[in-house]
Amino acid sequence: MANTQDKFKQVISHAKEYGYIFGSSEIYDGLSAVYDYGQNGVELKNNIKDYWWKSMTQLHQNIVGLDAAILMHPKTWKASGHVDAFNDPLIDNKDSKKRYRADVLIEDYVEKLEQKAQKEISKAKKRFGDKFDEEQFVSTHPRVVKYRKQSKEILERLAKSLTEEKLADVKALIEELDIACPASGSRNWTDVKQFNLMFGTKLGASAESASDLYLRPETAQGIFVNFANVQKTGRMKIPFGIAQIGKAFRNEIVARQFIFRQREFEQMEMQFFVKPGEELKWFDYWKAQRQKWHDSLGLGKENYRFHDHEKLAHYANAATDIEFDFPFGFKELEGIHSRTDFDLKAHEELSGKKLQFYDHEEGESYTPYVIETSIGLDRMFLAVFSAALQDEELEDGSSRTVLKLPSILAPVKAAVLPLLKRDGLPEIAEKIVEDLKWDFNIAYDEKDAVGRRYRRQDAAGTPFCITVDHDTKDDNTVTIRHRDTMEQKRVKIENLKQILTEELSYKKWLSA
Numbered sequence: 001m002a003n004t005q006d007k008f009k010q011v012i013s014h015a016k017e018y019g020y021i022f023g024s025s026e027i028y029d030g031l032s033a034v035y036d037y038g039q040n041g042v043e044l045k046n047n048i049k050d051y052w053w054k055s056m057t058q059l060h061q062n063i064v065g066l067d068a069a070i071l072m073h074p075k076t077w078k079a080s081g082h083v084d085a086f087n088d089p090l091i092d093n094k095d096s097k098k099r100y101r102a103d104v105l106i107e108d109y110v111e112k113l114e115q116k117a118q119k120e121i122s123k124a125k126k127r128f129g130d131k132f133d134e135e136q137f138v139s140t141h142p143r144v145v146k147y148r149k150q151s152k153e154i155l156e157r158l159a160k161s162l163t164e165e166k167l168a169d170v171k172a173l174i175e176e177l178d179i180a181c182p183a184s185g186s187r188n189w190t191d192v193k194q195f196n197l198m199f200g201t202k203l204g205a206s207a208e209s210a211s212d213l214y215l216r217p218e219t220a221q222g223i224f225v226n227f228a229n230v231q232k233t234g235r236m237k238i239p240f241g242i243a244q245i246g247k248a249f250r251n252e253i254v255a256r257q258f259i260f261r262q263r264e265f266e267q268m269e270m271q272f273f274v275k276p277g278e279e280l281k282w283f284d285y286w287k288a289q290r291q292k293w294h295d296s297l298g299l300g301k302e303n304y305r306f307h308d309h310e311k312l313a314h315y316a317n318a319a320t321d322i323e324f325d326f327p328f329g330f331k332e333l334e335g336i337h338s339r340t341d342f343d344l345k346a347h348e349e350l351s352g353k354k355l356q357f358y359d360h361e362e363g364e365s366y367t368p369y370v371i372e373t374s375i376g377l378d379r380m381f382l383a384v385f386s387a388a389l390q391d392e393e394l395e396d397g398s399s400r401t402v403l404k405l406p407s408i409l410a411p412v413k414a415a416v417l418p419l420l421k422r423d424g425l426p427e428i429a430e431k432i433v434e435d436l437k438w439d440f441n442i443a444y445d446e447k448d449a450v451g452r453r454y455r456r457q458d459a460a461g462t463p464f465c466i467t468v469d470h471d472t473k474d475d476n477t478v479t480i481r482h483r484d485t486m487e488q489k490r491v492k493i494e495n496l497k498q499i500l501t502e503e504l505s506y507k508k509w510l511s512a
Ligand code: GAP
Pocket: 217, 218, 219, 220, 250, 252, 259, 260, 261, 262, 263, 265, 266, 267, 269, 332, 333, 334, 335, 372, 374, 375, 376, 377, 378, 379
């Protein structure tokens, strides 16, 4: 895979070719930033959900689940701050009539400065070879120093203007940097305006009586409004958590990068309620726990990094992103936020209902503080899928494309292949499928030469191939081939279930 753009294109086309992801309503030319998950995609997605759900609810005695509705009382979004502040700054180009996120135009400009700096660095690397001292070079080379200084100043000014809601200054910055419309090259811009990202809809049949609703932009608020229900009926004691997986909707303006930024997506969120004053201890605990969860899947430690927020949202007292090295660079995969008592207090105020915890030991009531872990299911899908997709040169000079999905997440766990379509081999293979299908998702494939079938299963991400040949008829053994090593072992048919059970055990994976 020559460069990151090629790799990204390969990810998108492979996801389509192998039934993982299709554009939404493609026969009508699709719907921008909305995607459908195909026959393999839905299995991978469900397996990621299970892996997260089990690690949260089954492995923690003090975390329970919830499935709140997508539609919620509109006051929810007033209390949470989404009605007033869930905005993106927009700018239109008067000539091309194209609409952009003003901050993204500026960030793209900064990205170009960084690319120029990187170009200087790689030129120097080539020139100086082993003697190259990158740290010294970037701190002294005049052009690199200039690009980096300029980037820093631009980003600081942008952050300040956005925080202080000075949208005129954001426009002034676009003009000073001489940023042109990427579509037309025109610099004829409108003013910058705030645009709310929530999708609105109506509840009720007649136009007069219908009331305005929103499709939820995050699942978290379903948890907050149910805090007292779950705490009381589950007799939960602080600290405890509520986990939820579900759809969220955002009218994203810059919707690009495939399933990374969609208008309809899924979140896996967990709100952990703690005693005030203990939140930073739990924040560190959840940072470590979530990193451990990611590490257990073996996608490569080097593909992850934490990005602590310097500028915190008004309700947070600590926040970090777990970033992943996607084909287009390191970007946010998961957020871990210490949200204080902001949400519970805001709902308490607007609803008039008490959302507190009575601590029997202390003999007092208090509003718990909250640590939130929030990961986009689709982003996790993209992380797993893009890290797994590899082109390999083999020892015999040939090459293969292989999707090295962690076997615990793979859509199909094993493919059973009769070596030939005759001599009773298909019947034995079908019997093996019949035995194993109760515990595992198993495929049967008898078309083409066995080598081609192996390649097909490698590319589809199937971790094991079980081949039935003529020896099977004599001694009841088959070969089991491992996708990643291509190693083949002869095993007894009666041991297959045990072998797959051990390989695909949640305990083995989640405690890794
Ligand atoms: N409750 C907190 C919250 O929603 P967020 O950072 O806005 O925080 C959390 O979103 C996660 O949801 C992100 O880290 C990302 O993985 C995912 N996410 C957010 N917007 C998304 C979008 N438009 N498409 C896909 N995933 C998205």
